[in-house]
Amino acid sequence: METAQLVATLKEKGYRVTPQRLEVINIVLEKLAKKEHPSFNDILNEVKQKMPSISVSTVYSILKLLEETGVVVSFEHNGRTYYDSVTPHVNVVCVNSNKILDLDGGEVVEALKRAGVYPTSILVKGICREV
Incomplete structure (x- = not known):
């Protein structure tokens, strides 16, 4: 916007x-x-x-x-508290480095929509290899 x-x-x-x-x-x-x-x-x-x-x-x-x-x-x-865009995507928080990565999340977003859920934010925490 x-x-x-x-x-x-x-x-x-x-x-x-x-x-x-x-x-x-x-x-x-x-x-x-x-x-x-x-x-x-x-x-x-x-x-x-x-x-x-x-x-x-x-x-x-x-x-x-x-x-x-x-x-x-x-x-x-x-x-x-972090702020992000409302465009549906997956935020991956790397717990080992505290970095936040954006992933398209196409299949995840589509699966949620088929279930009647229209996500504005998806948060996944995980251990990430160093990028």
């Missing part, structure tokens, strides 16, 4: 697009475009570099809004 499209969607739903919201949106969309899985702290630290006075609760509420509007999904691993 493009920033302009997301801004229009938020406005249609009655949300104000504040500079803080716009900054968090830009950071999140940029990281997701690069197939990254930013943690809450990653996003907070990057926003604070540009907006030092922004509060933790403001960033949290913006990310919650993005999740509620279907822009991102979140998952937890080792006490950290």
Whole structure:
């Protein structure tokens, strides 16, 4: 999703697009475009570099809004919250290295859809060979 499209969607739903919201949106969309899985702290630290006075609760509420509007999904691993795109795929968390890999998940996603489940996030934890 493009920033302009997301801004229009938020406005249609009655949300104000504040500079803080716009900054968090830009950071999140940029990281997701690069197939990254930013943690809450990653996003907070990057926003604070540009907006030092922004509060933790403001960033949290913006990310919650993005999740509620279907822009991102979140998952937890080792006490950290990560954000990801809503495009159905499999996230593999390598427990030995804490890396997160994206897999297409075609057959898994299709099997779930046949069962009437339309996944937005699939999380698999495993021991990965070093990649």
